[in-house]
Amino acid sequence: MNFDATRYRYPSRRTVVFGSRGMVATGQPLAAQAGLDILKKGGNAVDAAVAAAACLTVVEPTSNGIGGDCFALVWSGGRLHGLNASGPAPALADAGMLRGAGHREVPRYGWDAVTVPGAPAGWAELVRRFGRRSLGEVLAPAVACASEGYAVSPVTAQMWKNAFRAYSGRCDGDAFRHWFETFCPGGRAPMPGEVWRSPDHARTLARIAESGAEDFYRGELAERIGVFAQRSGGWLRASDLAAYRPEWVEPLSANYRGYDVWEIPPNGHGIAALMALNLLKGFGLPDERETAEVYHLQIEAMKVAYADVLAYVADPRFMSCTARDLLSEAYADERRKRIGAAALDPAPGRPPRGGTVYLAAADGEGNMVSMIQSNYMGFGSGLVVPGTGVALHNRGCNFSLDPESPNCLAPGKKPYHTIIPGFLTKDGAPVGPFGVMGAFMQPQGHLQVVSNLVDFGMNPQEALDAPRWQWIEGRTVQMERGVPADIASSLESRGHNVRMIDDPTPFGRGEIIARTSFGTLAGGTEPRTDGCVAAW
Template identity: 60%
Template sequence: MKFDTLYNPYKSQRMTSFSRKGMVATSQPLAAQAGLEILKKGGNAIDAAIATAAALTVVEPTSNGIGGDAFALVWTNNKLHGLNASGPSPKHISIDKVKERGLKEMPDYGLVPVTVPGAPAAWAELSKKFGKLDFHEVLKPAIELAENGFPVSAVLSKYWKKSYEKFSQSLLGSEFQPWFDTFTSNGKVPKAGEMWFSPDHAKTLNLIAETKAEAFYEGELADKIDKFSREHGGFIRKEDLTTYKPEWVDPVSLSYRDYEVWEIPPNGQGLNTLMALNILKGFEFSEKESVDTYHKQIEAMKLAFTDGLHYITDPDVMTHSVEDLLSKEYADNRRKLINEEALSPAPGSPPKGGTVYLATADGEGNMVSFIQSNYKGFGSGIVVPGTGIAMQNRGKDFKLDEEHENSLAPGKKSYHTIIPGFLTKYGKPVGPFGVMGGFMQPQGHLQVVMNTVDFNLNPQASLDAPRWMWLKGKEVMVEPGFPDHIAQALQRRGHHIIRAVDEVGFGRGQIIWRDSDTGVLAGGTESRTDGHIAGW
């Protein structure tokens, strides 16, 4: 990637950041600094990613936690490796057992949607396979942030307040009291600039550090999760934790122009991005800010997303393979559906054959694309007493329909929204990228890739560009800064355009590209949050 070919036509308070020895890009400055601290101590990009991820559970609890899942793409030794650290549903759950509780769909909150957390195992596995420093040393910055406290950032305080207001009205059972005990103080949440301390969180991180996460899956933390679940009618048990292992997977890719776009394979939804790009590479785009460009992007994305929602689930039970869904024949057939008018998408028939994101790089050539999440905000609203562990609600996406691909079943992994991305060119690394935000993520990936590859925008500009988000049918939401004349033109083509009142929900991304000749790193961070790049 040559930076002199990239430009930024957007007005932004941030400029692309450059460094040479290392870089960490994420949504919280203190977490980015934690990763940089580890780089300066002799750690590599993998160590820095672990340190940053652990710190994010402390300084951004509104989006992720120790009880969440994680995925990673790791470039090291001239190869890209994939780690799927998403957890399955409990072994004792079933559609019938959920319906016996009077539920017609999986709930957002409580113990029912709780699945096995994969994040602590991801940290330990990454450290074991590729790390340079001792695991405890890598988690030390996060432990210190939890013990000594940190000043709450502006965007964090906003989301914290919104969650508290919602939870105060809806989380009324005794199983939710530990959340209020953990994340409020005297019935209040912290304002921007106020210090916040997380002593239980610090103890748990220290246990994870000392035991390389065994305490979480086999020891006293697993016992506490099991005990609280049993007391409040949950399904998750210690045996679910004990038998869990993260999985090393082969990343999937698509050739797009002169680049290769990489994603984690299903159960992740990164395949949606690749399917959309596979449709779009049959078109030529002369300019970014044109109604034709946006129209084709939206149409391709809605076709791909509709297929993804229909077919993506635990790969062990998928009826169509990645090769089926990414075949040229299928992309050609889907592309033929795109005309001048907005369409109402339906799944095709392929031929058979609440989140934080971070990117790191070091001076040795290692690069990491890492994402972890409790799914929706703080997750399930369940906090294990005395631990600071906020449990995810990933099971929410399961369907209580036995005929659906993503139907609930014991020990099954659900369709997963969090996806790290990576870009290479002619087999050489360009770098990691990602956009957080539920079902916005593959749409954000698509827009960032095209901003970079088709329109030559620099990392910061690729993130600053106004975003759109397909919702359902012909409904498309656009950001407040989205060009009005294009929004009106899309409306005339049959799209139902909804203009958002703020930028919430349009994702929060990070990018690090490496210059192929000099090794210089160029980073962009999200202007929609407290994003920060720490360079060295």
Template identity: 55%
Template sequence: MKFNPEEYKYSSRRNVVYGHRGMVATSQPLASQTGLEMLKKGGNAVDAAIATAACLTVVEPTSNGLGSDAFALVWIKDKLHGLNASGYSPSSISMDKLKDRGFNEIPKYGVIPVMVPGAPAAWVELSEKFGKLSLKEVLNPAINYAKNGFTVSVNVKKAWDTSYNIYKKQQGEEFKYWFSTFTKNNKTPEFGELWKLPHHAYTLESIADTNGSSFYKGYIADKIDEFFKKYNGYLSKEDLANYKPEWVEPITVNYRGYDVYEIPPNGQGLVALMALNIIKGFDFSYKDNSDTYHKQIEAIKLAFADGQKYITDSNYMKININKLLSDDYSEKRRKTITDMALMPESGDPNSGGTVYLCTADGDGNMVSYIQSNYMGFGSGIVVPETGIAFANRLHNFSYDNNHDNCLMPNKKTYHTIIPGFLMKDGKAVGPFGVMGGFMQPQGHVQVITNLIDFHMNPQEALDAPRWQWIKGKQIEIEPTVPYHIVNDLIKRGHEVKIQPNLNSFGR
């Protein structure tokens, strides 16, 4: 048979899916099945989320891995809990040291932008606090796929090739271990190929057997420490040993009678909430209206301007979150929106490469969970014989000493990955989320407004064509946005690009 697995000539429609005893939603069918397997074994939504997250490090390593960060919103026993499992910068790093080494900016790739990974600790923390099954049982499906192989899906293959082409351009011996881990004979997998990741299996088994201690305090930590010393990086076994995820109180705004929840900073969920707070003062008559698009885009621009100025590690934030989310401040920002596209500027409230998954069980427990390496596989750094591909989140720090999010030791940076959760009248409606870096708060806003303002069903709310703000007056939109809307947005001063790569709008 001859066919192109990337080509789809005709539009398709998926129906809303209902479930009674549980549900798992992910970007990869094998991972979804893994989560359902945990529910069938008597596990709860938390067990299903951990199993699915671990499985995704194997079957979709192009977007997350054993060196990822993670965030979760957990609804259990009629209460919403927030978990921040993002890592912090190494204790020995500083801007002065990087400048002394000749760096004019924080690099995207290599050992420099690597921070402490948080995802394995998130699995342990979630399992100990809320899980019903043992961590070993929950991680077993991921171990089996890593040992015995999994079929490589279309989007994963495409993303794998993209990373391959990036890393082969990097200079330095330290990058060769990505190729020895993720290629065979210097080739990436083919569509549908059975692919094994034995080093992943080794590390996952170690995490399961030691309840994560080998990764942060044992022989895996020693391997990590040895590697980063060899290649002049900053991550150390002391950094790993001192790491622990944080339970945090979710932040929220009320949007037309619904309570929308996000993880507080250092995550950018605050951007989504600020934007919703601004647009709730507008009356949207219907979706396919250029005025609706324009006002939502302008609100996101204003929210991002504030977010990129103020969001950082919560211990270093100089602005009170409640001020940014106040109705008075939102009204002030709303009044700056006119009929024309504006250049986004931050306000002063004092004066007035990711995988997302969600699970639910028959008892009504739900998990909104996200983990990421950032920029695909991340830094391009893999510790030999461990399968650990490290994220490159340190690249998100500012290189300006005067910026709130400036690089410092033991500090968490502005983080793009965000899980969302929706409630009404104190009751859970459910988890939601999208992927795609800085698209994520924009996707959250669009999904929520589709559901609440335009009464779309959940599948329709995801299928609806999306837009994204890039910078300045630049926006990108999906090709299926009606032409009259595109034309009017251009007249309003937006610099519009039709973007055929739909993955960039948050899968």
């Protein structure tokens, strides 16, 4: 695929970046540089991706951390590999207890939403299987950044400020004290350009590096996490951590107009993007992207797909249908009949039964990585394990408390997961990694980015710059201010409830690396954050 970097249909805030020997794209420049440094020291794309991922826990703690989960798609050895490093609910988890306490949903803050963190195990497993450098070398930039400190970037500073305001109003009690001590030691969030450091975070990263993550799951760190949970009313125990292993999985794909689009299978919801693309490819789109018809068809396809995903997707051991059922062409043909000229109210069909960071990395040898990790909802649960800098995620918020739901909270069960790395191939050859972070925006971002690249021939930067929409519920859809007013008006006339949004935050943040027909790399980064493409 040869992207024309000189052609832009939408005013770009950045230009596409080219490289030949390696590239790392992240939402924070220091993390991208950390990954590129590893490449220049002899590491490969996997080493670079893990270096950037670990660094992001320091330089963008507003969206991810050591105490979160990660997923990765790795192109190596002529094929695509999938890693699911998400963790299950603790053995003591009890949905009935939460229902009995009057909860209709899993609480957002505190221990009830904390599942076993998978990110450290994911880093170690990626480096073990595909890396060229030691985990100690790969994590060294993150350790140095946490120990020596760094100047906080503008978008991260704003998200930090928002989190401080939210946590100050909702996180009371001694268990939450450590979050404020770690991330707001001066009684406030750091300002843009202000240096923030976390020696505890540095020491924990060093211990993970030295032990190959064993200390986090079966050592002193695991004991400290378990003791903190037991003393402050949590379900998590050291035994839950000791039992955890990340899983290698077979990625799912759907062919969209000649390109194979790849996602991690459930418990992640990347399948939503594939299902929506299966629906969309049955329609002929206008040549021009900025038309009401394009927006309408994309939104309707996403709504129909999401209706099924929210009803059926969970830990695959508990699903009543398989991913293959949901991705069948026959089912797509049947569901496509629901899409007409007017906005619909989505409802699930009957299939046949049978706060996040994203990064991309590539090297000059053909290896490519699509990786995503998260603490969910900003910093996560509001809990930091004393003396470690480990902010624990609240991924369990995505569990249902409905006993009839396949996604109902249960011991040892993985929750419905929103973070999804994406990858494109064509005719069995890699095009490259892509991703758009942002909770339930992610499959919607994937649909729009893939359509921008494939249907409208945009280069990676154009595909990220283009204005976005996000379906919320029913007929309600949010639109960025960049969407032309006449399109918004036309969508309203079709029955859509359009809300124009000035804040770019709800529309996700993405990165793309694509291999060109010249064998070089073309990278795009998100204009809605502090994104950076570091190229070699």
